Amino acid sequence: MALKRCDNGHYYDENKYSGCPSCGIRDLDMETTKPLRSMNWRNASLDVSDDAPPADAAPTRRRNEAKPERELGVTQAFWSAKLGIDPVVGWLVCIEGADKGRDYRIRSERNLIGRDPSMDICINGDATISREKHAVISFNPKKNAFLIIPGDSRGLIYLNDDEVAMPTELKPYDTIELGRTKLLFVPFCGVQFQWSSEG
Numbered sequence: 001m002a003l004k005r006c007d008n009g010h011y012y013d014e015n016k017y018s019g020c021p022s023c024g025i026r027d028l029d030m031e032t033t034k035p036l037r038s039m040n041w042r043n044a045s046l047d048v049s050d051d052a053p054p055a056d057a058a059p060t061r062r063r064n065e066a067k068p069e070r071e072l073g074v075t076q077a078f079w080s081a082k083l084g085i086d087p088v089v090g091w092l093v094c095i096e097g098a099d100k101g102r103d104y105r106i107r108s109e110r111n112l113i114g115r116d117p118s119m120d121i122c123i124n125g126d127a128t129i130s131r132e133k134h135a136v137i138s139f140n141p142k143k144n145a146f147l148i149i150p151g152d153s154r155g156l157i158y159l160n161d162d163e164v165a166m167p168t169e170l171k172p173y174d175t176i177e178l179g180r181t182k183l184l185f186v187p188f189c190g191v192q193f194q195w196s197s198e199g
Contacts (some may be wrong), residue, residue, distance in 0.1 A: 096126030128179030
């Protein structure tokens with residue numbers, strides 16, 4: 001960078017500027033500006049002579065041009081993609097709590113449990129269950145096994161009255177406790193039955 005010093009003592013980069021940017025443009029006579037109200041607009045005229053050659057047309061762009069639609073990005077579960085449906089692999093049945101008697105379907109792979117309607121298993125009758133990801137029940141279609149996994153919430157999970165602190169295998173008719181709700185685990189897939197991609 002080659003710095004040059006102007007007559008007023010300012011330094012500037014002469015590769016970027018032809019003159020000192022601090023001093024401004026020399027020999028520029030700035031007339032005093034007049035307020036718009038003092039101008040006589042009725043007698044004002046504008047010279048619009050057509051001496052200049054026409055400019056080339058500039059490319060234009062629509063203001064609210066639609067962007068190409070993106071894929072929705074919904075991930076399909078393994079069996080859902082293979083079979084064309086998202087099959088039931090088991091159930092949770094509420095045996096104690098506000099939703100007593102209600103069943104919840106367990107699907108293949110990860111099932112998020114919480115009160116929010118966006119959860120795979122939504123238990124909205126119990127305010128002591130976290131809104132999102134209180135727990136996860138996972139079904140592994142390759143091993144034909146179910147796991148219960150603690151979620152990202154403060155709330156604890158109990159499996160047969162023992163705290164679940166890490167992924168734990170579920171067995172038929174295990175009791176799961178979340179908040180004030182007790183659920184009974186009923187598997188559909190297992191040794192007796194499993195979904196296959198063949199008719």
